[in-house]
Amino acid sequence: MKLGSLELSSPFILAPMESVSDCAYRRVCWDRGASLTWTEMIRARGLTRNNKSTFDLIDTFDPEVLTGVQLMVTNEKELIEALGKLEGSTQAHFKNIRAIDLNFGCPSPEIIRIGAGPALLKRKGKLETIFRALGEWKKSTTLPIGAVGVKIRLGLNRVEQEQKVYLPLVELANEHVDYLVIHARHARQGSSEKPTWSAIAEAKQRARIPLIGNGDIVTREDWERLSRETGADGALIARGAIRSPWVFRGLKGLGSGTPTSMEEIDAAETQYLSLATQYATKPKFLEWHREGFNRMRARFKGEAEKDSGVPANEHMS
Numbered sequence: 640m641k642l643g644s645l646e647l648s649s650p651f652i653l654a655p656m657e658s659v660s661d662c663a664y665r666r667v668c669w670d671r672g673a674s675l676t677w678t679e680m681i682r683a684r685g686l687t688r689n690n691k692s693t694f695d696l697i698d699t700f701d702p703e704v705l706t707g708v709q710l711m712v713t714n715e716k717e718l719i720e721a722l723g724k725l726e727g728s729t730q731a732h733f734k735n736i737r738a739i740d741l742n743f744g745c746p747s748p749e750i751i752r753i754g755a756g757p758a759l760l761k762r763k764g765k766l767e768t769i770f771r772a773l774g775e776w777k778k779s780t781t782l783p784i785g786a787v788g789v790k791i792r793l794g795l796n797r798v799e800q801e802q803k804v805y806l807p808l809v810e811l812a813n814e815h816v817d818y819l820v821i822h823a824r825h826a827r828q829g830s831s832e833k834p835t836w837s838a839i840a841e842a843k844q845r846a847r848i849p850l851i852g853n854g855d856i857v858t859r860e861d862w863e864r865l866s867r868e869t870g871a872d873g874a875l876i877a878r879g880a881i882r883s884p885w886v887f888r889g890l891k892g893l894g895s896g897t898p899t900s901m902e903e904i905d906a907a908e909t910q911y912l913s914l915a916t917q918y919a920t921k922p923k924f925l926e927w928h929r930e931g932f933n934r935m936r937a938r939f940k941g942e943a944e945k946d947s948g949v950p951a952n953e954h955m956s
């Protein structure tokens with residue numbers, strides 16, 4: 640799949656995830672088959688106000704892992720100013736930023752209150768100004784940006800989803816950016832609620848740029864069904880990659896989407912911790928991932944016990 644000028648080795652992309660998708664974990668997923676990765680959502684306002692902790696979240700230290708920065712913006716002026724900060728920065732690793740994504744899906748009340756994220760989905764005129772500004776910026780930036788795009792939900796709420804506010808945005812995306820990601824839920828829906836993949840299919844009918852589906856895609860079977868039912872060009876994977884960075888191996892049909900041994904989990908954790916130390920990763924990420932690897936071990940042990948009917952440690956002895 641090609642997004643803008645970025646050639647991706649597979650259609651399976653690691654999602655932007657707050658407190659999860661740090662540089663070290665992105666490498667762990669990349670080595671296991673993710674073809675593109677994202678930083679967590681970065682508040683453009685933090686960049687325009689020169690907030691150091693916002694800049695620190697842009698941890699694009701690894702030039703081999705194709706990585707984009709996801710921004711949350713309230714208007715085009717703020718977007719251009721924030722992009723200018725990235726461009727003008729003396730931080731050498733910002734030269735590894737290969738894509739920019741705008742988040743119009745974050746359901747946080749704090750974001751919606753300031754009229755950003757999914758609160759903008761029905762404001763077609765304002766979104767067009769933002770999309771256009773992003774597309775124009777890409778043409779002249781000095782950063783090696785291969786693709787710019789947007790991630791949307793189906794609306795702020797059920798009413799907006801029923802009004803299909805997402806459909807006109809496909810036309811806007813066609814005009815101004817390189818790809819569109821659709822998280823097939825509205826912003827009031829939790830992750831346990833079933834996504835409406837049929838909306839991805841409707842959008843695909845109108846898309847002239849690659850359309851990436853998102854929501855409950857974990858297994859090869861999920862991908863085949865998404866592809867068949869919607870025609871989506873790719874899939875963005877979030878919780879599946881928290882549960883198991885091997886999810887990408889499974890999606891590619893190259894083996895199990897879950898770990899196949901304790902040694903595999905131990906090696907992935909060692910890789911993560913060593914890189915996280917190298918990158919001076921913030922403790923919030925380390926804690927999250929340590930727990931994550933422990934949960935993987937517990938699940939693997941449970942599965943092994945279920946398979947043999949014998950507790951894993953007794954089985955081994």
Ligand SMILES: Cc1cc2nc3c(=O)[nH]c(=O)nc-3n(C[C@H](O)[C@H](O)[C@H](O)COP(=O)(O)O)c2cc1C
Pocket residue numbers: 654655656657658659678679680709742744745790822830853854855856875876877878879
């Ligand atoms: C822990 C966590 C953090 C997230 N942070 C972000 C974020 O920073 N930006 C974003 O666009 N979506 C974020 N999301 C949403 C995911 O990118 C994705 O849209 C959603 O989880 C649905 O995909 P899934 O069914 O594969 O989990 C986050 C999701 C999770 C679970």
